[in-house]
Structures are given as C-alpha cells and as structure tokens.
Amino acid sequence: MKDLTDKQELVYKFILNSMKERGMPPTIREIGDKFEITAKGAYDHLKAIEKKGFIKTQKNQSRAIELTRNDALESLPAQVMTIPVLGRVAAGMPILAEENVEGYIPIPDRLAKKPGTFALRVVGDSMIEAGINDGDLAIIQKKETARNGEIVVALVEDEATLKVFYKESDHIRLEPRNAKLKPIKSKKAQVMGKLIGIYRFY
Template sequence: MKDLTQRQQEVLSFISGFTAEHSYPPTIREIAQHFSISVKGAYDHLNALKKKGFLRLEDKRSRTIGIIQPPREEEPHTVCIPILGTVAAGKPILAEENWEGTVEVPRSMLKAQKEYFALQVRGDSMIEAGILDGDTAIIEKSPIAHNGEIVVALVDEAVTLKRFFKEANRIRLQPENPHFSPIYSQNVQILGRLHSIIRYYH
C-alpha cells in the first residue's frame, strides 16, 4: 500500500467518520462540499485512494464508496466545541467569553479547517428562523458575512444573534420575529456565522 498525502488522509477520515455516523457513505458531491472543492477534485482524490488500495469505488454511482483499509490514525467521530457564553436572540446582552463547558458535534457536520464555538441562545427574536430560547448555536468563526446570513455580532459591547444586512451607510441586524425591531449601527463587529442549532428535549 502506498502512503497517503495529507489531503487523501483527510478525505479517507471524513468518509470513515461520515459512514460511522450515518451508516452509509457520503456522495462525491458531499465530499466536495465538505472540503470546498469541485466534484472532479473530490473524484480524483477517491480515485487515488482506490489505486492505493484504501477504497472500493464503483464508477461514479451514488453512495458506493467502501473502505478497504481505514485511516492509519483515524480521528474521533465527534468534535468537542467550547461553549463560550450566551447570545441574545432579542435585545443585545453583555456576554463575556467564559468557558462554560463543551458540546459534542459529529465531525462530519463541520467543514474542514474551520474553527467553531458555541453559544447558548436567550430570547425569542429569531423564532421564525427556527431558533428558540435555550438552543445551543454552533458558530463558524468569521469576521465577515454576506447579506441574509445569520450572524453573531458585537454591537456596543453586547452580543446578539441576528440576520445580517449591509446597507448604504450602516449595518442592519434583522430579527425573525415581527414583535422585534431591527438593530441599526455603523459599529458592528462580526464574530461568526451561524452553522447549526442543537436543541435538547427534556
């Protein structure tokens, strides 16, 4: 068996983790999306892994990837993401970056080479986006955002979770609840973009 490149090792680990999590392998398109590469680029990695004896691959048909030899140093199937405090889905509230434990998230849910943190949601201004009081928001660290994305933003030393819009001379942070008004400011710092929501039922 030939040695793997770092990216081939990452692709093999992703396939292994995804298969363990879902009980079926990822599609070539899902692999391409996870690594932010083209479908052809993903197929080239799979073909290389097949030639090196690590994968079984039946042409380009969906979900026919089979692992012959697992990754040599297989990564855990879950990632512990730090919970750093509370975010307001309502009026902005002061939130210091305090470590409040961790939340485990399947590795297959996360993008490769991205950093994440979690915040506890308080308030109901984002209920029409499916975000409820008590939810745990998984945030992809990013200093920038595109119009319409849900972001964690720092406004006047307070942290809030809203939909982001850049207007002519100001930023509009839009709630998803008709009972709440938008927040307008020229001084907004983007801390990250909403990646997913975790909700526990008791």
C-alpha cells in the same frame, strides 16, 4: 478531583459510551432505565458526578450533559468532535457574550471542520420564526465577514446578538426573525461568526 464511587463510575462510563456511539449524551430516563433506578436516582447520580468535576449539567434540560475532563473529550471518536460553549448570545436584546468556557458539547465533525467553531447559548425569542428558540445552543463558525441574509453573531457595543445580517449604504442592519421586534441598525457592528447549526435539548 475526587474519585467516583463504583456506581457513579458506571453511570459516567454509560454517558461516555452514549456520546461515542450516538454522538449525544443519554437522557435522565435512559440512565434510570439502564441501571433500573428512578429518574430522581439517576438525577442524584448526575449531580454527584458533576460535583466531583467530571461533567456539567443544565437545569431542566433532558440531554444537557457536557463533559469537562480532557481525557474524556479526547476519547470521543473522530466523527464526533467537541466545541466549547462560550457564554450566552441574545436572540432579543444583546447580552454580553462572556469569553469563558461554560463546558463542551459533542457535534458531528463536519460541523467543526474549520478551527474556531464554538457554541453560544441563545437567550430570547427574536429568531423564533427562523426556528431558533430560547435555550438553544447556536453553533458558530468564527468569521469576520458575512453576506446579506446570513444569520450571524454580531458584536454591538461589546454585546453579542444573533440576527440576520444586511450590509446597507452607511450602516449594518441586524434583522430579527420575529415580526414583533425591530431591527438593530449600527455603523459599528462587528461580525463575530456565522451560524452553521443549532444544538437543541428536548
């Protein structure tokens, strides 16, 4: 992994300190204000740091900076823990949730007390009436069972979807929270985990 320039190292340390002190990364504007540079200058520094493997960013999202180095992750304080982002989950039609780590996000440790907590990126609008939007990160506690009315990630024919769970007599009903969409009914749906939080970038 390439070394950072002096200025890139200062920006990187500012990101780490923000995560340690506030539990979230800074915005591009906050980086620009801190170093008295333009938003484009701050963005260029982020992309250079990302290219060298220290962080990962998401396009068009203000606070979408994820740490990728283990030594940086281990330096975060106890009250902030990091969890892996594992692919995508559909809040519309199911999309394959690939079991590859896209990056890590810091969350309060009370959300990650139990092992197996992870995040999936939401795609679609079927849960908008529950306040879950396209692009959100769904924080999931790994579980194989659920109670009626809980929001779960369920596997349907090897594809994962975020829906409200209902166990019925001979099948499972996965209900959207969008009046325009119909529920998914399946006899083979498998619960992967329960929604315990939403991580959103503005």
